[in-house]
Each structure stands twice: as structure tokens, then as C-alpha cells.
Amino acid sequence: xxxxxxxxxxLAGLGAEVTSASSRAQYAAMAGLxxxxxxxxxxxxxxxxxLGARTxxxxxxxxFGLGLGAGAGMMAYLMASSGMWLFLPLILWVLFLLWxxxxxxxxxxxxxxxxxxxLRFPVRFSTYCVLYVVFGLVDISTILGGLGCLGIWLGISMxxxxxxxxxxLGLLGFAAFNVLLARAVxxxxxxxxTQRQTREVMGALFMVLLLSLQLLNPALRHKRHPAAISAQQxxxxxxxxxxxxxxxxxxxxxxxxxxxxxxxxTPPGLAVRAAQMEAQNRPRQALLSLGALGVWVxxxxxxxxxxxxxxxxxxxxxxxxxxxxxxxxxAAALPVEAGWRFGGASLLxxxxxxxxRALRRTLPLLWALGAPILTVLVMASLLRNNAIGSxxxxxxxLYVAFALMGFTQLFSNNLGAEGAGIQLLFLTPTPIRxxxxxxxxxxxxxxxxxxxxxxxxxILRMGAPQAVVVAATAxxxxxxxxxxxxxxxxxxxxxxxxxxxxRIKRQRGSQANALSSMALLLAVMAVGLGIFWLGWALxxxxxxxxxxxxxxxxxxxxxxxxxxxxxALANQRRDTLLQxxxxxx
Amino acid sequence: xxIAAIRTVGLTRRFGELTAxxxxxxxxAPGQFxxxxxxxxxxxxxxxxxxxGLLEPTAGRIEILGQSFGAASLELKRQxxxxxxxxxxxxxxxxxxxxxxxxxMYGLDRETTHQRTDELxxxxxLTGDGRKLVTDFSHGMQRKLAMAAAVIHGPKVLFLDExxxxxxxxxxxxxxxxLQGMLARxxxxxxxxxxxxxxxxxxxxVAIISKGRLVANGPLEELRAxxxxxxxxxxxxxxxTLEQIFLSIVGAGGGEPAQELSWLT
Numbered sequence: 024x025x026x027x028x029x030x031x032x033x034l035a036g037l038g039a040e041v042t043s044a045s046s047r048a049q050y051a052a053m054a055g056l057x058x059x060x061x062x063x064x065x066x067x068x069x070x071x072x073x074l075g076a077r078t079x080x081x082x083x084x085x086x087f088g089l090g091l092g093a094g095a096g097m098m099a100y101l102m103a104s105s106g107m108w109l110f111l112p113l114i115l116w117v118l119f120l121l122w123x124x125x126x127x128x129x130x131x132x133x134x135x136x137x138x139x140x141x142l143r144f145p146v147r148f149s150t151y152c153v154l155y156v157v158f159g160l161v162d163i164s165t166i167l168g169g170l171g172c173l174g175i176w177l178g179i180s181m182x183x184x185x186x187x188x189x190x191x192l193g194l195l196g197f198a199a200f201n202v203l204l205a206r207a208v209x210x211x212x213x214x215x216x217t218q219r220q221t222r223e224v225m226g227a228l229f230m231v232l233l234l235s236l237q238l239l240n241p242a243l244r245h246k247r248h249p250a251a252i253s254a255q256q257x258x259x260x261x262x263x264x265x266x267x268x269x270x271x272x273x274x275x276x277x278x279x280x281x282x283x284x285x286x287x288x289t290p291p292g293l294a295v296r297a298a299q300m301e302a303q304n305r306p307r308q309a310l311l312s313l314g315a316l317g318v319w320v321x322x323x324x325x326x327x328x329x330x331x332x333x334x335x336x337x338x339x340x341x342x343x344x345x346x347x348x349x350x351x352x353x354a355a356a357l358p359v360e361a362g363w364r365f366g367g368a369s370l371l372x373x374x375x376x377x378x379x380r381a382l383r384r385t386l387p388l389l390w391a392l393g394a395p396i397l398t399v400l401v402m403a404s405l406l407r408n409n410a411i412g413s414x415x416x417x418x419x420x421l422y423v424a425f426a427l428m429g430f431t432q433l434f435s436n437n438l439g440a441e442g443a444g445i446q447l448l449f450l451t452p453t454p455i456r457x458x459x460x461x462x463x464x465x466x467x468x469x470x471x472x473x474x475x476x477x478x479x480x481x482i483l484r485m486g487a488p489q490a491v492v493v494a495a496t497a498x499x500x501x502x503x504x505x506x507x508x509x510x511x512x513x514x515x516x517x518x519x520x521x522x523x524x525x526r527i528k529r530q531r532g533s534q535a536n537a538l539s540s541m542a543l544l545l546a547v548m549a550v551g552l553g554i555f556w557l558g559w560a561l562x563x564x565x566x567x568x569x570x571x572x573x574x575x576x577x578x579x580x581x582x583x584x585x586x587x588x589x590x591a592l593a594n595q596r597r598d599t600l601l602q603x604x605x606x607x608x
Numbered sequence: 609x610x611i612a613a614i615r616t617v618g619l620t621r622r623f624g625e626l627t628a629x630x631x632x633x634x635x636x637a638p639g640q641f642x643x644x645x646x647x648x649x650x651x652x653x654x655x656x657x658x659x660x661g662l663l664e665p666t667a668g669r670i671e672i673l674g675q676s677f678g679a680a681s682l683e684l685k686r687q688x689x690x691x692x693x694x695x696x697x698x699x700x701x702x703x704x705x706x707x708x709x710x711x712x713m714y715g716l717d718r719e720t721t722h723q724r725t726d727e728l729x730x731x732x733x734l735t736g737d738g739r740k741l742v743t744d745f746s747h748g749m750q751r752k753l754a755m756a757a758a759v760i761h762g763p764k765v766l767f768l769d770e771x772x773x774x775x776x777x778x779x780x781x782x783x784x785x786x787l788q789g790m791l792a793r794x795x796x797x798x799x800x801x802x803x804x805x806x807x808x809x810x811x812x813x814v815a816i817i818s819k820g821r822l823v824a825n826g827p828l829e830e831l832r833a834x835x836x837x838x839x840x841x842x843x844x845x846x847x848x849t850l851e852q853i854f855l856s857i858v859g860a861g862g863g864e865p866a867q868e869l870s871w872l873t
Contacts, residue, residue, distance in 0.1 A: 056705075059701050059705045059709075060701065063701065063705075140698070143685070143690055144710075145683070146713070337662050
């Protein structure tokens with residue numbers, strides 16, 4: 024028996040197992056299951072709306088994927104036709120990063136299916152692995168990465184038609200490595216996140232990373248003295264690319280060369296090296312590169328198989344009972360829950376404290392909040408070094424608006440992390456309105472913190488903006504925040520979906536919610552943009568501040584009015600809320 | 609010597625520092641209705657997960673129908689049926705779709721799966737709810753469906769984790785009839801439940817686990833006699849209920865609350 028759960032490994036036996044009649048019947052049952060889930064998903068009006076939203080998302084990603092493929096293909100064509108093989112791995116490195124970070128970052132944008140439910144059936148380990156990998160093939164990042172690879176293959180093949188086969192082999196190996204590694208990364212991260220403590224540690228590390236970047240930023244800025252920068256950029260400014268390249272290599276060559284030689288033995292480097300060596304009539308080297316790439320594929324497959332084997336043999340950590348509490352006098356000496364605690368007697372305080380504790384343990388939400396800060400850091404760094412960036416006076420509102428994107432999930436699905444606890448909201452005598460008010464205030468506070476961080480970052484990287492821009496940005500925040508909170512409360516009650524604090528595999532998400540909240544965000548941004556444009560076009564920027572403040576007053580009024588209605592809407596939607604948020608499968 | 613339907617030797621499962629199940633050795637004969645009892649958090653569900661191959665033991669051995677998990681795990685899984693703790697249903701399927709999926713996953717051919725699905729839906733009185741999604745079922749209906757899924761492939765050993773929780777009297781009676789029918793045809797049933805009255809009525813043998821350790825194991829009458837002999841205030845011929853037996857074995861020292869909650873009206 025070639026089952027990998029055993030000790031031996033028999034490739035022929037494994038092939039027979041994977042294609043055996045019982046395995047084929049199980050693949051068919053899984054395909055039927057997916058079909059029924061899809062058909063049943065559109066039985067309700069909400070389901071049809073959800074399907075429409077998924078179609079729109081698919082089209083958006085398809086456009087992005089085709090653009091990515093076309094861009095990568097064009098670059099590959101230019102590089103291959105001009106003999107610049109040296110730079111080709113760069114495109115593959117970008118694809119590699121997209122492929123590996125995508126599954127976790129985009130987990131909530133696509134439906135996940137926890138294959139753990141199959142373990143009670145007589146499913147072979149090989150069948151389990153095949154299903155796990157096949158499910159990964161329809162992952163958004165795999166589709167994007169695949170289109171990128173296809174583009175590169177077409178680009179190189181058009182530039183050098185005789186390289187079609189070798190390029191295809193190299194890129195196939197690269198794609199196989201990425202698929203297996205992405206699934207392995209996904210499975211390992213999912214395993215770590217099953218434990219509350221790990222989630223908290225990772226959440227804390229993530230926050231420390233963000234803060235470190237904030238501190239690192241001014242330090243780097245200080246280091247990059249204007250004189251040094253102009254000395255570095257001097258030759259490039261002179262307009263001679265050859266000279267600029269020579270100067271660049273003279274300065275950085277000592278560490279670029281060993282880095283490049285090392286990366287040649289990594290999958291992106293090897294995929295390119297195989298085609299490059301064949302182009303140079305060095306078939307042995309080309310074969311060696313393909314062989315080495317094969318070893319990488321096997322290694323990634325091994326890492327994945329190790330994780331899946333642990334799952335298959337029964338190591339689901341979400342079943343693990345809580346750790347033993349200390350007994351006796353020690354237990355009495357310890358507080359019930361060590362750590363911080365909000366003070367105050369208002370009903371809002373315990374509700375906000377609960378929100379803070381839940382957020383601390385929900386890594387997907389923490390990631391959503393932190394990701395815009397990281398992106399702003401990258402954007403600010405890119406813009407800072409070119410002419411547009413250094414003279415762009417609206418960097419502050421742009422970055423603050425971008426930070427708001429991270430909050431769409433919190434605003435528009437503010438009951439998602441409640442799970443079965445949603446029942447408590449209906450059982451306790453606390454008015455639903457107070458619950459929503461506490462959630463809104465807490466989320467608004469968090470956004471203000473995020474906006475201050477992002478704003479500070481923008482000022483540090485791009486310089487201090489005019490006072491009127493700061494005032495207009497603040498006025499826009501006062502307008503945008505209540506708008507998002509008011510509509511978000513309605514979305515939370517109308518289109519809720521459960522957020523599992525740990526298992527990424529169990530996130531179901533709601534495309535309808537995601538797209539609707541994104542549309543809301545765009546509308547709020549469009550209003551802000553329109554008023555900014557009007558103010559600056561009329562050369563009366565303070566008029567924009569005034570108009571935004573008026574809009575803010577109206578938005579706050581709408582938000583408060585909406586808060587009065589949430590209790591009625593929540594009661595009307597109670598059954599659906601309980602059903603949706605208490606689902607465990 | 610007859611092969612035991614279920615046999616464990618030194619079964620242990622640890623989660624980090626916590627030992628959930630420790631050194632559990634028991635044997636269940638074929639055709640036995642076996643009750644596995646214990647207070648909350650005693651290790652009942654962890655034991656069932658290990659016995660059904662869903663959780664790997666840290667130490668010890670498991671044999672089901674004379675075979676151990678590992679090389680024969682696929683064959684074993686075909687022989688056993690499980691109603692797991694969380695029922696493991698797929699909420700966005702109808703009952704019929706779910707049973708057909710389960711049947712196919714157990715390797716039944718299409719025709720047999722369809723025929724058994726219809727029969728089970730009829731027996732469980734779920735045919736009228738054929739269009740309903742499982743997520744819209746009541747808790748009791750979901751239990752009945754979970755039970756149907758556990759038996760669709762005709763298992764020889766059935767593991768039931770709290771199958772009667774939230775089930776009304778009519779449905780409970782129906783499930784008991786089905787279980788007794790299986791028992792009459794030679795199946796072995798391993799049941800965990802907090803409803804001691806059901807265990808008393810159905811099970812011939814009982815084991816009690818507390819804090820991960822097996823504290824009692826044997827025919828119900830033997831346990832009764834053993835407990836009576838240790839209680840000085842109880843007459844030898846007095847027939848103790850299972851609840852009294854259970855409390856005297858497990859509840860000692862933990863049965864009484866430490867203090868009165870004076871604020872409770």
C-alpha cells in the first residue's frame with residue numbers, strides 16, 4: 024500500500040490509489056457536493072445577490088489577471104528579445120510573492136472549504152492530498168499567478184520561438200512549486216491560528232512590526248541626507264543610462280552579485296535559468312536547472328504532505344481543550360483575566376472592552392486594519408523619490424482615505440465576530456442600540472488611531488501639508504466616518520457573515536457585503552474628491568472645509584437617526600442573524 | 609477467543625500540559641450496548657474521537673473488530689459509524705443531498721445510496737422536509753439526520769456522542785427502536801450521554817470516566833452491587849438508580865457547591 028500515512032513511499036502504487044475506483048467515486052461525490060452547495064446558495068434573493076457580487080469580483084480579478092499576464096508577458100518579451108535574461112527572475116519573484124501572500128490575504132474574498140470534514144469517511148491520504156491541492160487550483164492567487172506565467176511564456180516564446188518547450192517546462196515547475204508551497208503555507212498558518220494564544224502572539228507581533236516600521240521610517244529619512252541622495256542620483260540625472268548602470272553596479276555590485284548567484288538556485292531563478300542555459304546551447308546545465316527545480320517542487324510537496332498527514336491522522340488543534348488552570352492558592356491569587364481593563368461605569372465601557380478583547384484575538388481583522396498602513400508606507404516611499412510625489416499636496420487625504428479601506432470589514436460586518444454570542448445580545452436587557460453605539464464608537468476610535476498613524480507617516484515621508492489640507496482632511500473624516508458607520512450598521516444586519524477568529528479555512532465571507540461596502544467607500548471618497556476639487560478650483564480651499572463640515576453635520580445626524588432604527592431592524596432580522604452567525608460548518 | 613468489537617489498552621491523549629485521557633483500557637464485546645459516562649470535560653468526546661480515528665492517541669493501542677488504525681484505517685472507517693459531538697452536517701445541503709453525499713463517500717454505489725437515503729428519510733420522518741436546507745432544520749431534526757448519516761453504510765460498530773441531546777420524546781423513541789434493531793442484528797453500540805435514564809434502560813455495560821481516568825467499568829448490575837457494598841447507609845437489597853451509582857463514584861467531593869449563592873432568589 025502506497026499510502027503516505029504509512030512508512031514506505033511507492034510512486035506507482037500512489038498513482039494507482041489516486042485513480043482507483045473508490046477515489047474516483049469520492050472525487051465525484053465532492054464535485055457533486057460543490058455543485059449542490061452552489062445551486063442551494065442561489066435559492067434565496069440574498070444568494071442571487073451574492074452570486075452577482077461574486078461574478079463582479081471574478082470579472083475584476085479576471086481583468087487584473089489579464090493585465091498582470093499582459094504586463095508580465097510584455098516585460099518578458101522585452102527582456103528576452105534584448106537578451107536581458109539577468110532581469111527575468113525579477114518578474115517571477117513578483118509573481119512568487121503574489122502567489123504566496125494571496126491565499127491568506129484574500130481568504131475572506133473567496134469561499135473556503137474545510138476538508139477536515141472528510142476525515143471521518145474512508146478517504147485515502149493520497150485522495151485527501153489530491154483534493155486539498157485541487158481546491159488550491161481554483162484559488163484567486165493561483166489563477167492570477169497562472170495568468171502571469173502564461174503571459175511570461177507567451178512573451179519569451181514570441182521573442183525566441185525556439186525556447187517554447189524549455190520555457191514551458193521551467194514555468195510549469197515554477198507554477199507547481201508555487202501551488203504546493205501556497206497550500207502548505209496556508210495549511211501551516213491555519214494550524215497556528217487554531218490556538219488562541221498563537222493568534223494573540225501573532226497579532227501582537229504584527230502590531231510591533233507596524234510600529235517598528237513607523238519608527239524606522241524617520242530613521243531612514245535622517246540617514247538619507249540630501250547630499251548623499253543627490254550624489255547617488257547624479258549620474259542618472261545626467262541622462263546616461265549606461266553610466267548610471269555602471270555607477271549603480273560600482274556602488275551596489277558587491278552585494279548584488281552574490282544575491283543574484285544565490286537566487287539562481289531558487290525556483291524563480293531556476294525556471295529562467297533552464298531556458299537561458301538552453302538558449303546558450305548548454306543542455307546539461309538546463310537539465311540540471313530543471314532537476315533542481317523538481318527538487319524544490321518535491322520539497323514544497325513534502326512540507327504540505329507533512330502538515331496534511333498530521334491533519335489526516337487526527338491533530339485538529341481546534342479540538343484541544345483549554346490549558347489547565349493553576350490550582351489552589353495560585354489560582355486564587357491570580358485575577359480572572361490578567362491584563363488591561365477599561366474603567367468607567369457606563370454600559371458602553373464593558374461593550375467596548377469586549378470589542379477590544381475580541382479584536383485582539385481575531386487576526387484576519389487585525390490584518391485588515393494594519394495592511395493599509397504597510398501599503399501607505401510602500402506608496403509613500405515610492406512617491407517620495409519622484410517628481411510627482413514630492414510636489415503632491417494631497418498626500419495626507421489620499422493616505423487617510425486609503426486607511427479607511429481597511430475598516431470596511433469592521434464597519435460593514437460588525438456582528439461577524441460574535442459567533443454564537445449573538446444570542447446574548449438578544450437575551451440581555453442591554454438595548455441593541457447601545458451595543459451598536461459601543462461598536463461604532465470603538466471602531467471610530469480605532470480608525471482615528473489608524474488615521475493618525477497614516478497621517479504621521481505621510482507627513483514624515485512627504486513633508487508637512489498646508490493647514491487647510493489638514494483641516495479639510497479632518498472635516499472629510501468627520502463626514503466619511505458617520506456615513507460608513509450608519510450604512511455599515513445596516514449592512515451588518517442585512518448581509519452578515521461569520522468571522523472565525525482562527526480557522527482561515529472556515530471563513531465564508533460575503534461578496535455582496537464586500538462589494539456593497541466598497542461601493543459605499545467609493546461614494547464617500549467621490550463626495551470628498553468633488554468638494555476638494557470645487558474648493559481648490561474656486562481658489563477658496565477653506566470653502567471646501569466649510570462644505571465638508573456641513574456634510575459631516577448631516578452625516579452625523581443620519582448616523583444618529585439610523586442608530587434609533589437598529590433595534591427594530593435587528594429584531595426583524597433576528598432569525599437570520601442567529602442562523603448565519605451561529606453556523607459552525 | 610472472541611474478538612472484541614472495541615478494545616483499548618493504555619489509551620492516553622495529552623494536549624500540551626493537559627492530559628485529557630489517561631491510561632484508559634476497556635473492552636466491548638460484539639453486540640453490546642455500551643454506555644460511556646462521565647461529567648463534563650471528563651474526556652468522553654476525546655475518547656470517541658480517538659476510537660473513530662479522528663484524533664491520534666498520544667499513547668496506547670486501539671483495536672476495532674480486531675484491527676488497529678494505521679494500515680487498516682480505511683477498512684475500519686467503513687465498518688464504523690459516528691454521530692460526532694458537533695454532528696458535522698453540511699448546512700447548505702438538503703437532507704437528501706447530504707445523505708447521498710455521505711453514502712458515496714462511504715463507497716456505496718449510486719443505486720444503493722439512493723435507495724437507503726429514501727428509506728432513512730422515511731424512517732426518520734424527514735421526507736416532507738426534502739427541500740429544506742439542513743441549516744433550516746430544528747436541532748432535533750439535525751440529530752436525526754446525523755444519526756441517518758451514521759448508519760447509511762450499515763456499520764458494525766456505532767459510536768454515538770450525545771445523540772439524544774435536544775431530541776423530543778417521539779424522535780428519541782424512534783432512535784431507540786432503530787438502535788435496538790441494529791443491536792438485534794449484531795451491531796455494537798458505544799454511547800455517551802448525560803441522560804442516565806437512557807443508559808440505564810438501553811445499556812448492558814457501563815464505563816465511567818472522570819478527569820481522564822477510567823473509574824468504573826463493567827456490567828451495570830456489577831457496578832450497582834459494588835457501590836451498594838461501599839455505602840454503609842444503604843441496604844444490600846436496595847436497587848440504586850444509575851444516577852445514584854454515578855454520583856457515588858464521580859460526585860464524591862465535587863457534588864456539593866462550595867458555598868450558597870445567597871443573592872439567588
